[in-house]
Amino acid sequence: MTYIWDFAGQQLYYITHRIFLTSEAVYVVLFNLLESMYDKGKKRIHKGDKNVMTYDMTNIQIIKYWMRLIFTYAVPVESLQQQLQTKKPQIAVVGTHSESLPGTDEDKNKKIEEQFAIIFEEIKGTPYECHVVRKMYAIDNKFPTQSKMLTTLKQDVGRFLKAMPKTIPLKWLEFQYILQENGRTTLRMSYSKVCEVATSCGISVKNLIHTLNYLHDLGIIFEISKDESSFEVFLELMKQFGLLCEKIKNQESKHRSFFVPCRLKRSKDNVSIEHDTAQMVSIYMASEDFIPDSVFHPLVVSLIGMVQDMGYTAMLQLFSNYANIHLGLEHTLSLGPVVINNKPSLKLEILRVPIIQEDGTIRDILESVCR
Known part of the structure; x- marks a missing residue:
């Protein structure tokens, strides 16, 4: 089973991205081949988001930012050496709009090679270099079904994922399915209810923590607290991630x-x-x-x-x-x-x-x- 996550590109959401990064994944970082690596990156801001904090960064700086972010939050410190040996996670860099490049096929290939050469040169000596796939994925957006490189990208991503599978008991899958179905209609479940579902699936409460950690790593669940009310847990998590802080109440309020x-x-x-x-x-x-x-x-x-x-x-x-x-x-x-x-x-x-x-x-x- 494979899950696809699309991270919001607007800078307003950058502060939340680290919450969802995991080592058991393949990351695809995209850039526009029509834009120079040293041009200022285009700001993806909706017309109504005039108050969004923005900075003038070049395209290569933005690409390196994503690589660094993935390495920082998707490679646990305690297992860093092991992750480096297995090169998990994998990062594929993909150039889009290849069909819109000017000139002959030879001219287009030369431009593609130049762009990727800059990227691979810029990341030399960085701690995340070994995680980056050294392949030039230049894809055609207008005619995706005819794009050979897009087919290659899909095959490679599939191959990377097959190299990092986790074999789980079938009862874990049943437990996951029930939680996801409940998630369609409710925001949270109490710990006692989770234990009840686990027991019905043949998972002992003693071993439940392993199942929950696995689902948490996949991003299927975010937190489960033994407290019947998860409100305080959510607030504390948002505080820990620096998303909010509480005002000190005055005695009258x-x-x-x-x-x-x-x-x-x-x-x-x-x-x-x-x-x-x-x-x-x-x-x-x-x-x-x-x-x-x-x-x-x-x-x-x-x-x-x-x-x-x-x-x-x-x-x-x-x-x-x-x-x-x-x-x-x-x-x-x-x-x-x-x-x-x-x-x-x-x-x-x-x-x-x-x-x-x-x-x-x-x-x-x-x-x-x-x-």
Whole structure:
């Protein structure tokens, strides 16, 4: 049995992709052969998503981003050596629109070879290089039934999958089928109900954890908690993945409320690259091939959680691309994107707020420190 997952290409969803990556899979990373590897990638944004955080990355940077993401989250650290030996997961790079390339067949083949040569050269020496299939898959979109390379791609993917099968008891398959059928009408099942279904399929409660782990790895189920209510479990998972953070309730409020940074409005203000002063310390985070959305939002959530745990009454100004956190009356933390050497980066700025005296004058920062 084979399952096909199509990951959303809009950057808004990038923060969720790591949740669904597994080593028991073949990944197909696609790019448009008509576009140069060093051209800026086209942003897949719907007209209504004007507040989505975006960055100018080249096509080769985007391809490497996906490879790095797959390697980071689909290859468990504890079994890294074993995974490297078996080269799981496999990553196939596929160029599309081959039929639209200009010139003769010879010209088209030359262009295809040039594009793939850049990719294979760029990934040399990277930890994910051994997972990338060294084959030039250039497919024809207009006439898929006549595309020989598309047929080759299907055959190769099938061959890769057959090399990594997991043999399971037939009763596991029956158990999976029942859970999936229930999933058509309900969002979650209680642990007691899951145990009941498992028992009816001949799976003991003692060995149930192995079946659940297997289905979790496949992405068939996401979580099952022994708690009858899964609401708190879902909230905790979303917190762990940096998708949301909870506001501290005031004593008068009976309701809980949450911040979801990736869904906030976009700010016109932001941090900038400048020299530090006696009142400011800056920390920069830069990388060769990552999109800061996947780091920015979880970092905002972590900072807010840290501030709350330290007992500060934090005043928050939060946007999808900028965060300003006031720590009491003396300090602020500001976090946002910057560009360093034409590469997307992040800046964390720690600022000591000037002290305003009763007469309206501002006390010198060094003077206040000495006192």
